[in-house]
Amino acid sequence: MTIYTAMPLELVLDGLGNEPGPFVETTVKGMTVQLVPVAPGVGRIVRLLTAPLDSYLKPEFAPGQLIGYLPQDAQNGTLPPASSPSDFAGYLV
Template identity: 60%
Template sequence: MTIYSIMPPELVFDGINTEPGPYVSLIVGDVTLQIEAVSPGVGRIVRLLEAPLDAYLRPELSPGTLIPYGQPTT
């Protein structure tokens, strides 16, 4: 594979060897989400695992959205 870029290779390949964070499955109503923990009690939606078709059009369920989950530990 050849990559043509004006950016330095250090920026292009930054993070290529790091594993993504631990993911958690969360059920919200009739939707099963895969989220990545950002802080205690807050997660970022990675993708929808199981959902009715109209759930993909809901902006509050779009990937990258921060949502509360679980009980925050203090």
């Protein structure tokens, strides 16, 4: 591959070896989504992995939107220590 640029090569290739952040795959409203955790129970949508076709057109599921989700332990029926179901009352599931 040949790159023609007036910029220094160090600036062009800066960050090439960096891996993207930790992703979380979870189920929200019956859809499997890939998220980047922002805060406990809140994630930024990276992409929809499995969803009905009309979900791809909804702006609330567009990449970059913030969405609440339950931790994987809570989805399996067990809650993390020192948590109660009322802690997760506002999450979308």
